[in-house]
Amino acid sequence: MNERRLPPVTQVGMLSLSLIVASAIYLAAHIPQHVPLTPSIALVCASALALAGIMLALSRVDGFAWEAFFAVARWALLAYAVVAGMIEYVFLRNHTSGGPLVLLTLSLVIFALDVTVLISFTVARYAD
Amino acid sequence: MAQASVTIADAPLGPPPHDVPLERPDFQIVPLAGLPIVAAVLALTIAAIAVNDLWPLMFLHVVAGAAWTIIDLFLGFVLGPIMGKLSVPARVEFTTRLMPKMVLIMPTVVAVTLAAGWQLATNMGTNQSGFELHGWVVASFIVVGVMAVIALGLLEPANIAVLTELKKPRPNPEVVERLMKRFIYTAGATGLMQVATFVIMTKLATA
Numbered sequence: 001m002n003e004r005r006l007p008p009v010t011q012v013g014m015l016s017l018s019l020i021v022a023s024a025i026y027l028a029a030h031i032p033q034h035v036p037l038t039p040s041i042a043l044v045c046a047s048a049l050a051l052a053g054i055m056l057a058l059s060r061v062d063g064f065a066w067e068a069f070f071a072v073a074r075w076a077l078l079a080y081a082v083v084a085g086m087i088e089y090v091f092l093r094n095h096t097s098g099g100p101l102v103l104l105t106l107s108l109v110i111f112a113l114d115v116t117v118l119i120s121f122t123v124a125r126y127a128d
Numbered sequence: 129m130a131q132a133s134v135t136i137a138d139a140p141l142g143p144p145p146h147d148v149p150l151e152r153p154d155f156q157i158v159p160l161a162g163l164p165i166v167a168a169v170l171a172l173t174i175a176a177i178a179v180n181d182l183w184p185l186m187f188l189h190v191v192a193g194a195a196w197t198i199i200d201l202f203l204g205f206v207l208g209p210i211m212g213k214l215s216v217p218a219r220v221e222f223t224t225r226l227m228p229k230m231v232l233i234m235p236t237v238v239a240v241t242l243a244a245g246w247q248l249a250t251n252m253g254t255n256q257s258g259f260e261l262h263g264w265v266v267a268s269f270i271v272v273g274v275m276a277v278i279a280l281g282l283l284e285p286a287n288i289a290v291l292t293e294l295k296k297p298r299p300n301p302e303v304v305e306r307l308m309k310r311f312i313y314t315a316g317a318t319g320l321m322q323v324a325t326f327v328i329m330t331k332l333a334t335a
C-alpha cells in the first residue's frame with residue numbers, strides 16, 4: 001500500500017482528546033467544592049495547542065485530500081456539536097457557572113473539533 | 129437491493145481471488161432512516177434531564193450504558209473473531225450491513241449514557257465530593273473517559289473510513305482490512321474496560 005508521509009494527526013489528536021477529557025474529569029471530580037482552575041486551564045491550553053499544531057502540520061502537506069476532509073468534517077462537526085450541546089445543557093441545567101463553565105464549554109468545543117478532525121483525517125488519508 | 133461490482137485483489141485470507149469482481153450491496157454510510165430514531169432518543173434524553181425525575185434518568189442511563197457495554201463486548205469477543213474467519217466477500221457484505229448501523233448507534237448510546245448518567249448522579253448526589261464512595265465515582269469518570277477517547281478517537285474514525293473506502297468503485301482491500309482490524313481491536317479494548325465499569329457500577333448500586 002503506497003502511503004503519503006503525513007504528520008501524526010491521529011496520535012496528536014488522541015493526545016489532545018485525552019487532555020481535554022482529563023480536564024473535564026478533574027473539574028467533575030471536585031464538584032461542588034471550589035475548584036482550583038489552574039490545572040484545568042493548563043490542560044485545555046495544551047489540548048488546544050495540540051489541535052492547532054496538527055491542523056497547521058496538515059495544512060503544509062502537499063496534495064492532501066482537503067475536499068474529502070471537509071466533506072466528512074461538516075457532517076461530523078454537526079453530529080458532535082449536537083452531542084457537545086447536550087452535555088453543555090446538562091451543566092447549565094445544574095447551575096454550573098463562572099470559571100468552571102467557561103472551561104467546560106471550551107473543553108466541549110475542542111472535544112467536538114478533535115473528534116471531527118480525527119474522523120475526517122482518517123477518511124481523507126485514504127482518499128484517491 | 130442494488131449491487132456494485134468490487135474488485136478485490138490480494139485478499140488477506142484464503143485463496144486470493146485476484147481481480148475477481150465481488151458483489152457488494154449498495155449502502156448508505158449514514159443510514160438516513162435511522163436519524164429520526166436518534167433524534168427521538170436524544171430528545172427523550174434532554175426531556176429527562178429537564179424534568180430531572182429519577183426513573184427516566186435511571187432508565188436512559190442503564191439502557192444506554194448496557195447497550196454500550198454489550199455492543200463492545202459482543203463486537204470485540206464474539207463478532208470480531210467470527211469476522212476474521214469469514215471469506216472476503218462475506219466479510220465485505222457483513223461489513224456493509226453492520227457498520228452503517230454502528231455509525232448511528234455508538235455515538236448515540238455514548239452520549240445518552242454520559243448525559244443521563246451525569247444528571248442521575250447529580251439527582252442522587254453521588255457525584256458530590258462528600259459522597260462516601262466518591263473515589264469509586266471518580267474511578268468511573270476515568271474509565272469512561274479512557275473508553276470515550278478510544279471510541280471517539282480510534283473506533284469511530286475507523287468505522288466511517290472503512291465505509292467510505294467500501295463506497296469507492298475499487299476499494300483497496302488492504303485499507304479495508306487495516307481499518308476493520310482497528311475497529312475490532314478497539315472494540316475489544318473498550319470491551320475489556322467495560323468489565324471495570326461493571327465492577328464500579330455494581331459497587332455503587334449496592335452502596
